[in-house]
Amino acid sequence: MKRILAVILTFLVFIGANAQELNCQVSIIYDSKLEVTSVEKDIFEQLESVIYDFMNNTKWTSDNFEVEERINCNIQLQINSIPSSGTYAGFLQVQSSRPAFNGSYNTTVFNYQDDDIQFSFSRGAALIYSENQYRDNLTSLLAFYANFVIGMDYDSFSSDGGTKYFESARDIVSLAQNSGTPGWKSNEQGKRNRYWLADNILHELFAPLRDCNYIYHRAGIDKLYDDKAAARTAIYGALNKLVKVVAARPNSLNLLNFVTAKTNEIKNLYEDAEVRDKNNIVNLLKRIDPANSSKYQEILG
Numbered sequence: 001m002k003r004i005l006a007v008i009l010t011f012l013v014f015i016g017a018n019a020q021e022l023n024c025q026v027s028i029i030y031d032s033k034l035e036v037t038s039v040e041k042d043i044f045e046q047l048e049s050v051i052y053d054f055m056n057n058t059k060w061t062s063d064n065f066e067v068e069e070r071i072n073c074n075i076q077l078q079i080n081s082i083p084s085s086g087t088y089a090g091f092l093q094v095q096s097s098r099p100a101f102n103g104s105y106n107t108t109v110f111n112y113q114d115d116d117i118q119f120s121f122s123r124g125a126a127l128i129y130s131e132n133q134y135r136d137n138l139t140s141l142l143a144f145y146a147n148f149v150i151g152m153d154y155d156s157f158s159s160d161g162g163t164k165y166f167e168s169a170r171d172i173v174s175l176a177q178n179s180g181t182p183g184w185k186s187n188e189q190g191k192r193n194r195y196w197l198a199d200n201i202l203h204e205l206f207a208p209l210r211d212c213n214y215i216y217h218r219a220g221i222d223k224l225y226d227d228k229a230a231a232r233t234a235i236y237g238a239l240n241k242l243v244k245v246v247a248a249r250p251n252s253l254n255l256l257n258f259v260t261a262k263t264n265e266i267k268n269l270y271e272d273a274e275v276r277d278k279n280n281i282v283n284l285l286k287r288i289d290p291a292n293s294s295k296y297q298e299i300l301g
Contacts, residue, residue: 023070024055030079054127071153089118096149101222110152111261116182134175144172156217170198200254208241
């Protein structure tokens with residue numbers, strides 16, 4: 001009995017020491033106007049389980065994670081149409097967060113809605129990811145966002161720490177160019193898709209955005225517990241770096257996505273700040289994202 005217990009304990013320790021990178025919660029919903037059969041409902045339930053297993057049980061990095069170190073993220077897939085049997089279209093909401101140092105607060109690191117989702121899935125299908133190979137659109141979609149989420153998280157802990165994973169996301173985009181499904185090409189209308197997410201994050205012009213991500217979290221969010229005023233100063237300095245990006249690429253996808261993800265957080269952080277500090281952050285945010293000036297004005301109370 002002692003030997004069995006020892007084996008079990010060793011196994012549990014091994015599992016804990018080699019946890020995968022993501023702690024991903026998955027939900028699938030469908031438009032209320034969509035006529036969904038009982039068979040399709042069963043398929044959606046299976047799809048939810050398959051996506052959950054794929055995101056949480058695939059080994060995305062060579063690093064070892066403790067269970068509590070996993071990156072918290074959420075995926076919500078909404079099915080809006082069924083173009084043909086076994087083919088589904090809709091949008092995907094991807095969000096990730098990380099804890100602040102020495103506190104219970106969790107800050108949103110990435111929050112993005114992909115409006116061009118189309119894929120095929122059938123009962124009993126498996127998702128198998130293989131680098132340097134395009135197998136199917138759903139696998140590539142999920143692998144892209146797994147790598148992008150990891151890249152954003154790593155960038156928030158170390159300067160340019162996520163480069164390897166952004167490069168993996170870019171490689172997935174390249175392999176999907178001839179797939180015939182939306183969201184992968186540079187010439188699609190609006191320039192709001194996976195191609196531009198990967199392209200922007202690795203472009204030299206967006207280096208200040210990656211610096212902002214790092215300083216905002218390490219010198220700002222992670223210092224809230226010790227010195228809130230100093231943390232706010234660091235956050236202002238981090239966001240000020242985005243002015244260079246605005247000058248080169250105004251209204252760019254990655255920049256606006258980052259600021260939008262942080263708006264409510266910034267509003268809460270500045271709730272008890274001096275009037276001068278509130279005015280400074282509001283003016284800066286309006287300069288970065290003038291289209292949402294009225295939203296930033298709310299920070300002033």
